[in-house]
Amino acid sequence: MRYETIPPPPHLAHIIRFFWVMEGEVGYTHHNMADACVEMLFHYRGCFDEIDNLGERSRSFTAGLHGATHVLRHYTIDAGFSIFGVYFYPQAIPLLFSLPASELTNDTAELRYLLKSAGTQLEEEIMEAGNDQERCRIICRFTEQRLAAHYTIELPVFAAIRHIIHHKPAGSISELARQYYLSERQFERQFKQYAGLSPKLFSRIIRFQAATSFYKRDVMSLAGIALECGYYDQSHFINDFKAFSGLHPKQFFSGHSGATDWRD
Incomplete structure (x- = not known):
């Protein structure tokens, strides 16, 4: 199986985390775990x-969008496959x-339901593209056009979302809200609107995803991974991991x- 990630151009890195490609020549079952992004x-x-x-x-579907999730799903195919993915920030x-x-x-x-004819056209362009680089260019053009048509100023909550993803802060929600010059009530309301999850649940999922990134890295105990990812104790780590992956x-x-x- 081939899995590869491709970075976005710098001017779109505030909204696209990366592109990815996965291909296999035999049947495969995918375990979809909790994910804070889109x-x-x-x-x-x-x-x-x-x-x-x-x-x-x-x-x-053959082309569609997955929102942020803490629901576990399984997908399967009996033959070879190729998938092109765009990993967005939730906003x-x-x-x-x-x-x-x-x-x-x-x-x-x-x-095709979300964007009507524009969605059908985007799907057709991706399906007909000759390589991964062309698919990336198509998505970049789509993203640029949609951002221009639905212009929104960069809100402080967008930076907060990215900060949690990349730095996994251990502080309270009230501390995060103050850091981005919002009341706690404003922060929670805007966070739910633009991330789809409460700040607390979002942070828990990000911490879980950070833990999964230790797979195949240098040998480390579960207690060591828990400490590295900001869990209070190993028991808390195990409970969250089981809830968000279905696995010990x-x-x-x-x-x-x-x-x-x-x-x-």
């Missing part, structure tokens, strides 16, 4: 089925799609759960 996906070869809690399969939903981010929390939307961290870091196949 992904736009294009299945340009093959299409996955979603597996519900009863084991029933239903066809997923991309209101800035590019004119929706409160909370409307897509724990949910997905097909591009020992199972995840063993590499035998299936949830890390795309990382190997």
Whole structure:
């Protein structure tokens, strides 16, 4: 399996975290875990089925948007596949799609329903693109056009969202609000609108995602990972990890759960 990330151009790095590509030549089941950010996906070869809690399969979209989520999902395909993804900061939903981010929390939307004819056109352009670089250029052009058409000033809460993602602060919500010159009530309201989650839940998911990044890194104990990621204790770390991944961290870091196949 091939998994590769591609950085965005600097002028779009405030809204696109990175592009990614995943390809495989055999069947594969993907474990979708909690994620504080937003992904736009294009299945340009093959299409996955979603597996519900009863084991029933239903066809997923070929092009669509995943909102921030703390709901666990599984997707499967029986043959080779290719996916192009755009990993956005969560404020991309209101800035590019004119929706409160909370409307897509724990949910997905097909591009052709979300953007009508513009979504269909974008999907066709990505499907017909000859390589990853061309797909990146198409998405950059789309993002530039949508930002220009729905211009919004850079709000302090956008910087707060990025700060939590990159620095995982351990301070209280009231301290974060003061840092960005907002009352706690304003901060929580704007955060929910532009990130789709409360600041507290968002921070918990970011901390969990930081923990998963230790997979295949130098050997470290669970207690060491918990401390590095800002957990109060190992028990708190294990409880959050199980809630956001469906796995005990020992199972995840063993590499035998299936949830890390795309990382190997």
